[in-house]
Amino acid sequence: MTPSYIAGAFHRHTPLRSSDLVDLVGREASAFRIYKQTKAVPAGEIVWLTPGRFEFAAWASDLDRGQGAERALLFLVRNEAGEAVDIAAWQPATGRTATWLGQAWALGQDTIYLARMHEDDVLPIxxxxxxxxxxxxxxxxLLDHRRAALRLADAGPLEAEDWQxxxxxxxxxxxxxxxxxxxNTRNEGRAA
Structure with a gap:
């Protein structure tokens, strides 16, 4: 899929209203905390597929749609060149995340090679x-740990939130x- 198609699919969804977020989160205090950070983030009806993947409910097959659609916050994921490569979904009440196309390995992945002013500047995870x-x-x-390991191998130093x-x-x-x-030891032990 082209970057413009991906961006178009993302921009079809309208930004969140605070009342939407209370429904998504189920707790008013948490909803307010999230809303302060997500005023321009859209939400959409999605169907969770295999681990780490989702489909938009409107485009899902009848079989997938039968699993039940949920509202989730949507984030456009870009590559280092700024091109849209995927859309990530997050359901605040459960913490569940997934990607639409399976191309994104992290939210914020477009920033991994931004210039850092000092040698000891870190990339927060x-x-x-x-x-x-x-x-x-x-x-x-991180959305896909296996692919993140490959991409972050030379992007350090990384910063964790705490020891755990x-x-x-x-x-x-x-x-x-x-x-x-x-x-040639591969063939040793085999009858000739």
Whole structure:
């Protein structure tokens, strides 16, 4: 899909009203806290698909739609060149996140290579979408840990929110070692 098609799908949805957010969150105090950060963020009816993916309810198959649609906040995800690559959905009451096309690996991924003024400047990784919103959308929220590990390998130093979050990130961003064979030993032990 082209960046303009993705952006068009995103912009079809209208910005949130505070009353919408109370319905999404289910708690007025939390809704107000989120609304302060999301005034221009649209919401849409989505259907959760496989882990990490969603479809817009209007475009979902009857089978998918049968699982029930939910309202979620929508975020346009751009690449480093500023092109729209995906749309992410977040359901504040459950904390659940997903992407429409499976192309986005993080909210804020377009900022990973922005110039940092000092060698020790860090790239903040937020634990969840609310923390990212409260930080003015500065930093990243990881959506796909496997792909994030590849992209963040040379983007450090990274900043976790606390020690527990640091531990979670180390676990999530550690890639498995590939299987390594030695020369002709692959065929050893097989009958000729």
């Amino acid at each position: 937020r634990r969840d979408v609310l923390a990212w919103l409260e930080a003015g959308q500065r930093g990243l929220v 979050h640091r531990h979670e990130l180390l676990k999530a961003l550690t890639r498995p070692t590939p299987r390594i064979l030695i020369g």
